[in-house]
Amino acid sequence: IEAFHRQQERAEAGDNVGVLLRGIKKEEIQRGFVLAKPGSMRAFKRFQCEVYILTAQEGGRHTPVVNRYAPQFYFGVTAATGSIRLLADRELALPGDSLQMEVELDRAIAIQAGDHFAIREGGKTVGSGTVIRTD
Template structure:
């Protein structure tokens, strides 16, 4: 397994009732991505036709991490904000 910084992912954003965000997020959103035991900040790129992501949505995104993380296709991760989980995802494709 080699370290990477850019990948495509499929994520589910927890709804407010599930303990997630109360408000949508937009492109440039910078949460922490929690792989195995490591929290790494990354920025989110949304598909061209998507302006925002609502709590409760499933969406395909592109992520660029600030530091490389060892990952492989189908690795699961959590999306966290200030220590609480706001989403869950899986690596769909490694870009770089």
């Protein structure tokens, strides 16, 4: 493990590092992949979360969010499209609302309870959230 041309004993989430992986071809990995101790992380497609929807004044949406809304979810540099299901019998969420929802991603990614993410649509951030539970 190397950071800023110095060898390191360890790296943490958010560190900018270079890693030599013997036996792995460059084409087999891509930006956003997770490097972790075997068995320490799992990938999930579905999770429940607490979300805040930005108002138009905050640079967010002008219109409500409804079930099956499918924005991009960014966990650091890892992005996936996800479809939402509002919880507590809600049919819509207005800009400025804080609420819980369930998200089904189009692919499994390494996430866990407590992870933070951004919700983006059309190149702008429209919300933020925290994973509560993975399924």
